[in-house]
Amino acid sequence: MSEELKHRTSHIINIKSPSISIPNTPKDTDSIVLVSPSTIVHASFDYSVHEKEDKNNENNKSNKTEEDKYELTTKSESESEITSPNDELWNLEYNDKPINYIVGKLIGQGSYGKVYYGINQDNNQIMAIKQVDIKNKMMVDSLSAEINLLRDLNHENIVLYYGCEFKKTFNVFLEYVSGGSVASMLIRFGKFGESLAKSLTSQILSGLEYLHQKKIIHRDIKGANILVDEDGIAKISDFGISKKNIYENAYKKQTRMSLKGTVYWMAPEVVNGKGYSAKVDIWSVGCCVLEMLTGTHPWINFNDVQPVLYKLCTRNRPELPESLGSVARDFIDKSLSIDPEVRPTASELLKHQFVVEQDEDFNYHDYYDEAVAKENEEVLKEEAENEKNLDDDWIDDVDDIDDYFDESAMDDDSMIGKDNYLDEE
Template structure:
C-alpha cells in the first residue's frame, strides 16, 4: 500500500490545544495549532480502553493512506502516566473547515440539491475506490463521516471501524465487526454476520445518498423501533425508501447500491461510470459534474424538498439495554425524545450512532 509518511509524533511543545469542537463516546476532538507555523489541525484524544482501541485502529489505517479523498493523519502522540498507569493517545488530523456533510445539510436547509449530491457522491466513490483497491473496508460510511473542505472537496473520515482485509488478523477483524458501524447504514449481510467485504461500503453509500437527499437517516419509517429496524434490514427483502424527488438516474444509482445480494451490487469503479455521477444526463439536462470548484457557494445551491414519507416522525428512544443483542452495543448509548423534522445530525436515533467520533465543524 502506498503511503507518504507515517503518523509521526510532533516534537513536544510544538503544538497547543484549542477549544473543544467535538466529542464521542470514546473521547474528544479539539482544534489545535502548530506553534511553529500557525497552521490549524484537530486532535482526537482518548484515555478509555475501548476508545484507545478505536483510535489506535484509525491511526494504523491512516498511516498507510495517501489520497486526496481521505482525511490525512499528520501525527500522533502516545503518553503514559507513571502514577496511574493510564495510557493516552492523541491523533493529529488535518482540519476540514466545512465540517461534515451532516453539518452542511443542516446549515443549508436540511437537505442538499441533487446537483450537489452528484458532486459529493462522485468524490466519495473516488475515496471508496482507493480504499477498496488497497484492501480496506470503511465500515461506517455516513454523512457524519464525510468532511468538506473550503473548495467544495470532500474526504472520507473516521476510520475507527475500518478493516484492512489484507493485513487484519481474526481478532482485530472480529473486534471491528462486533463494535463498529451504524445499523441504519449497515448492509443486510453484515447485520446477519455473514461476512464483510467491499460491497458493504456500497450499501452504506446508497444510504448516505438517501441521507443527503432527505435530511433523514435511511429506514426512517422504522427508526422508532430499533429491534424492528435491525430485523427489517437484515431479514426482509426491502430497501430504504428512495427520495421521491430524485431523477431517474439517481433512482437507478440507488438501486445499484442498495441491491440486497452483495454479489450483484455494483462496485465503486462501476458506479463511477454511472450517469448519476458522470453528469451525462443531469436533472436540468446539462452536465453537472465540475472538475474544479473554487468556492462552496458555487455548489451549495440548496433546494428544500419533502421526502414524501407520511410516517409519524416522533419517536421514543428510551430502551432497556437488555433488549438488544451484544452485537449492537451502540443501540443503547443514547436515550430521549427527538423529532425527525430536526436536521439530520440532530435526529439520529440510538440506531444512528456508532459511538465513533463527532465530526469537526467550523462554527
C-alpha cells in the first residue's frame, strides 16, 4: 500500500460489521463516533497534518484561521449526560409559539427517535411529530443544529419546520408529507421510470440550490431522506447532520470537516480527510438518481460498507448499469466526477438535458395509480398462487394418508365376523 493511501485511510480504524467503531483516536483529532453503516457514519479525522502545514505558513502562525472558530467537540464532551430540561438545549431561545396538538399513530422510527402523525388543534393542520429521547450532548448538538437550520428555511422542496417543545421527550413539529420517501416507494413499486426520476431530480436540485445559496451542506442526500407528497412534490428532509459552510460560497472547500453521511451515497472527498464543500451533495444526487433508476442503492455489489469505504479512499465510483439511457448516464457521470472541482453545482445541473427535457405527458397521479394497480394485481396473483399451493399440499396429504391403509385388510374375507356397520343382521 502506498504512503499516500495509508494517509488517506489512516483515520478509518477497526471497521466492523454490522457496526463501525473508531477507537483509539489520537489526542489531536476531532472525535465524533456514532456507529451505523446502514444509515449514518460519524467518524474522526486526524488534523495533525493540517496543523503542521499551518505551522509552516507564517500567515496562519500568528492568526487563527476562520475555521478554528468551528472546531468540533470531543467525544467526551459529546457523550456527557443530559439529565435536566434546564441544561443547554432547553435554554436555547427558539421563541416558538406553543402548539396545541394531538399525537396520532406511529409513522416510523430510527436510531434517534420516533415520528408520529399529529394534528394542530388550533388550525387542524396535519403534522409529523419527531420525538427524541435525549441521552447525551451529542444528541443535543445534533438537534440544535437541525432546528437552527430548519427554522430559517422556506422552500417548496424542503420540509417545513413548525416549532419544537420539551416535555418527557423533545418534540419537533414538521410538515407532514403523505406519500412517504423515495426509498419506501422503491421498495413498494420497484425502480422508477425516467419520467418520474426526471421530475423528482429537478425538484431535489431546486431544493439543494436553495440550501447551497444559504451556505448549507445537507451531507445526507439519499432516497430515504427525500419525501414525496400525494401530488408528486419532493421534499428534502432530515437535517440532523447538515452544516453551514463558513465561507460565503458553499462550494469552497472547508478543511475541518468530519466524516458524516451514509456510506453508499458518500463522496470520496468525505472519506479522504482533507475537507470538502457542498459538492458532496452533488455526488449524493448522482447516487440518488442511480438509486431511482435501478431500484437499489449504489455499490450494490457490496453488502458491507468496509469495501465501499476502501473504494472511496482509492477514488472510485459506483458502476453504472448498461440499461441506463444516454442522457441519464451523462447526468450521473457528471454528478459522480471524482474531482469535486470538476463536479457541477446544483444550478448547473438544473440546466442539464436530463432535467430540462421533462416528459410533457407525465402525470404523477396517473403514474401512482398505475403503480398501485400493478401492485394490487401482483398481490392477488401471489394470493392465488399461495391458495393453489395450499390445495396441492392438502391433496398430497390425502395421498399420504392412503399409504397408512393396507388394502389387503379391506377384502371381503378379512371383514367376515368383524363388528362393522356393513354387517347385516
